[in-house]
Amino acid sequence: MRTSIATVCLSGSLRQKMRAAAAAGFDGIEVFEQDLVVAPETPEHIRDYAAELGLTLDLYQPFRDAEGTEEQLFQDTLRRVEEKFRLMNRLGMDLMLIPSNAGTATVDDDAVVASQLARMADLAADYGIRLAYEALAWGRFVNDFEHSWRLVEAADRENLGVCLDTFHILSRQWSTETVPDIPGDKVFFVQLADAPLMSLDVLSWSRHFRVFPGEGGFDLVDFMIKLLAGGYSGPLSLEIFNDSFRQTRVHRTAVDALRSLIWLQDRTARTLEASTGTTTNVSRATARIGELTRLPGAVVPQGITWAEVRGQETEQVEMLLSHLGFNHRGRHTSKPVQLWEHGDARVVINEEPRAQDAPSMASLGFEVQHDAAAAAHASALMVPEVPRVTREGEQPFPAYLAPDGTEIFFCPPQSAGGDRWLTEFSWPDHLDVAARRRPDPETDHDLPLITGIDHVNLAQPKHHYPESVLFYRAALGLTVQPSQDVPGPTGLVSSQVVRNESGSVRLPLNVAPDLGSEPEVEHIAFACTDVVRLARRAQASGLRFLPIPHNYYEDLRARFDLPDAKIEELSSLNLLYDRDDRGEFLHFYTQTVGSLFFEVVQRLDGYGGYGAPNAPVRMASQYTHSLLSR
Structure with missing residues (x-):
């Protein structure tokens, strides 16, 4: 499967992050808004540099504090987001991440939220852009992926889907049994993150202690099996907020990041091959083993x-x-x-x-x-x-x-x-x-x-x-x-x-x-x-x-x-x-x-x-x- 990494995972300037991601072997990147804001290069230069490196620009993120607000504030939200759509056109990007509102939301009404998501999607369609709605674990009114999917369904727009982030799902111990029930073509993006198991508020946990797959305690293999069973075919991307990763050498961190995705895909494939179950999810996921990157096989020391x-x-x-x-x-x-x-x-x-x-x-x-x-x-x-x-x-x-x-x-x-x-x-x-x-x-x-x-x-x-x-x-x-x-x-x-x-x-x-x-x-x-x-x-x-x-x-x-x-x-x-x-x-x-x-x-x-x-x-x-x- 294609691989991607959010620029927030890495240290250095935006160009250095892009160069390290390409050198490690990633297929694409998520452009973190702050990295672009502080970059001296124009959006056109970033677009051209990505093409030169062979990187796709997979996701622009995040557009915060979007939905669940009073109408007057939402009108300003539409103004803000349209400016970002124009920017994305200059970057040559077509997918934006909309995390659930954790700051300015005051309207706890699913009908209002679904309507506002639909209106943003209609505006995005004018610019050829898709929106991926993500439930933040600390979202004010929307904090689980099933809720975000119900809202996307209610909005009913072709260019509106969900983003599934393993940290937001697994840190809250939400059940993942319904992940395969979301049609694969409506899961617009997937962000993978592991973390050590801790007793800590989810915001602090997320902002400082995320790690790459295989470096923490989350069961990401089980999540991958359910993701494959649902039909998702987009990139596997990493979004890791970690104080150490943003201080270490960028090329070394990028290699470690890709290594984690290779290991995760291989471990998922081997788990499916070893599975004796006949559940629908396992059968559907097993049919897609060929899409996963494989390793020769570890030889465990004796x-x-x-x-x-x-x-x-x-x-x-x-x-x-x-x-x-x-x-x-x-x-x-x-x-x-x-x-x-x-x-x-x-x-x-x-x-x-x-x-x-x-x-x-x-x-x-x-x-x-x-x-x-x-x-x-x-x-x-x-x-x-x-x-x-x-x-x-x-x-x-x-x-x-x-x-x-x-x-x-x-x-x-x-x-x-x-x-x-x-x-x-x-x-x-x-x-x-x-x-x-x-x-x-x-x-x-x-x-x-x-x-x-x-x-x-x-x-x-x-x-x-x-x-x-x-x-x-x-x-x-x-x-x-x-x-x-x-x-x-x-x-x-x-x-x-x-x-x-x-x-x-x-x-x-x-x-x-x-x-x-x-x-x-x-x-x-x-x-x-x-x-x-x-x-x-x-x-x-x-x-x-x-x-x-x-x-x-x-x-x-x-x-x-x-x-x-x-x-x-x-x-x-x-x-x-x-x-x-x-x-x-x-x-x-x-x-x-x-x-x-x-x-x-x-x-x-x-x-x-x-x-x-x-x-x-x-x-x-x-x-x-x-x-x-x-």
Whole structure:
């Protein structure tokens, strides 16, 4: 289906917005009135520039405070709107958005409103213009799409239809069951918007927190199915009011916007294909699958092959890994990279000369069944590829750049030769063949205590957080979990987990407070079979744990009915504890090096969380430690 975007979604001048929309691949744009008013170019120049870029001018919007007024005021409305019709003729546009009156409406009479809409439509017809009437969620007398459709029906003008905006419909939780009942040729325009689920007045919610499809909590796939069933064949357009989007780089935002529409169309098509229902709506929508843009298909990661740390001063990171029982498995034959390993947990340390001194997260390697298919899917979503020099004999990995700057590598499974890259590291001479093999559970009694990477916390720049959510959802096929806020010493940290179904890939995405003066920290959490035993070993080797205050353990005694001996054991090792309805969680943290620290976790009996109640304790301790180290 054709794609469009409202210029209000993007930063910059009108020409910059148009250029970015065209470069991203949009078919058309909605011209937001304010963008035109402040533009130095004439309407004719904008029209010609759009033609030069290959963009259609799909909708002029908004014409506010139109209907539901006393006659004297409506006469002035007709004067105003006729001036806009002349302007639209100069732009070469034929569709105007009329939102329901939220400011000057004083007449709550459907007959009057329908009559006024008809009179505006008659005037518009003289200029060859169509009107799309939209029910604002905060409209004074008209605030739901069914009501707007009844008024359009009553007005009964060929050039008068409705505009359906998903925010105005879904934010009010209006039922969408009647969307297919509106004839497709009377739905003149559709505006798509997602949003995080919030308890907020709809006007503030709309003006500041809309996001692109796939970045919030609305069920836009269900809406799309009903839209297709009704016969709508116009463009899918985005109207997003978001403070961050209007400050970020225009070309990046435009690409993110189109990516969301591609993902939404593909997800809609796949949902229809998987549907076993025989409802009329599904049948009608399924017949139109061919009109939707498709993707090659996401290849969901099955595990984390490695986590990479980059920095020039990594000695402290190496020390932490050594204390945790990791073995140094060698240096790469052609790159300034070393490999550390404990069980199936692998940490790559990159010491490239151009890296910043302090260690930080650099990349994640994901095990996928088909790396080439995963790469094709990411490329189709316009995810930037990471250039990587691969010498002859070295294992190639497709690599892509996540919005937060993390490099994402697609690795084939071990059964398909996915571990061939390990041979690119030279083994220390003191390790013989027996030391390099994997332990055999039947003969080895001292198996590795760390079994793999449990999860990786990634810090997200606030302005690109929605983009990251869509990236991990669309490009990697991960499922987005409900977000939660965690109180810290410098404010609330928002956290949202993306993961695969089995939980073998878990990525909490964290957004720090706007004015936080401390650097954003990230961490790698290792899965462990006996965290108490590992903690004792690490303590004996000299590991400096993140200190946990005694008050925490007193509170722990109050929250959980744990034996005193257990509390003492936890306290002596700086271990933290949590419990959910399935099981228990034991974990500890190392101190922070640069912007990175490690965590070791043990999940008992199916515990599914991340120790969220303990996160404020961790952040407060890190904050205190950073103050003392200055």
